[in-house]
Amino acid sequence: MDFTTAVRTCLSKYADFAGRARRSEYWYFFLFNVLVSIVASILDNLLGTDMGTGTGVIGGLASLALLLPSLAVGVRRLHDISRSGWWILVGLIPLVGWIILIIWFVQDSHGDNEHGPSPKAQPAAA
Template sequence: MFQGRARRQEYWYFFLFNIVIAIALGMLDGILDTPGTPESGLLSTLYSLAILVPSIAVGVRRLHDSGRKGWWMLIGLLPLIGALVLLYFFIQDSQPGSNEYGANPKENNNESGQISM
């Protein structure tokens, strides 16, 4: 789960999908008036807990794709600065060729006839 590399496309689609689901669950929490904190209801909280580990895993693999260790995810614990640093890392292009975390997923897709973005 934490090994390998994740392209920008994989990371940002994962992020977008989860934001859409979180918004929908938040609205559903409001409609159903589910118990929970004022910021999030029961459904939103359960979903957030369910995607916690997969979110960390895709972030680590995205860092691997740019040639960084997964431990850089901990910089996100710093208020504002950490989030900005991680955003910068996540928007960078893949490290060309293979690195210590595996082959470049972009180059592997091109060999199978798929178009990379």
């Protein structure tokens, strides 16, 4: 899955927590989030909407808009490695939680499971 397809898929499944997401889909959407944050930060500095707390109005709105699809693709990624989506809450544990999630997110897809057939076996959506 390429960058634009991954972003398009994640945004079209804005709040869809069912199904599975390939590793490339998750990491391309993560990259998209980082790029949006950088652009929003630059715009906040140029327009003077930076609140001095590290986040400006535009950055806050961008983060809020991308929160739900980020959670959804994270849950679908966990489904892809045969884990419950509730494991996303492990990320709330300071430092250790994020390390555990990163280890899980870099794992390869498992075969067919209770969340559906393996997305590796299916052609990418156009």
